[in-house]
Amino acid sequence: MRIIVDQETCIGAASCVAIAAQTFGLNQEGKVFILNENLEKAIRNESGECIESVSTDMMDIRETLLEGARSCPVQAIRVFEDSGEEIIL
Ligand code: SF4
Numbered sequence: 001m002r003i004i005v006d007q008e009t010c011i012g013a014a015s016c017v018a019i020a021a022q023t024f025g026l027n028q029e030g031k032v033f034i035l036n037e038n039l040e041k042a043i044r045n046e047s048g049e050c051i052e053s054v055s056t057d058m059m060d061i062r063e064t065l066l067e068g069a070r071s072c073p074v075q076a077i078r079v080f081e082d083s084g085e086e087i088i089l
């Protein structure tokens with residue numbers, strides 16, 4: 001599973017963090033970032049998007065993760081299958 005969060009769009013509402021606290025956090029600027037105990041740092045691309053791949057051993061939190069992503073009021077979170085197919089939230 002792959003997650004992309006758009007920190008430019010994020011308004012820091014924190015509903016994703018409240019629902020999926022093992023996956024999402026807020027940085028000091030109040031912008032979402034991806035927590036992943038299996039990877040130590042987030043990769044930020046030129047658009048300011050924070051991209052992480054989440055290892056499949058985290059699949060037990062898949063529904064929680066998806067619920068957190070769905071809760072975002074500004075659709076700042078996108079989730080993809082390992083195949084690259086986007087999961088419609
Ligand atoms: S729910 Fe959306 S706006 Fe709120 S912190 Fe998460 S990504 Fe940002």
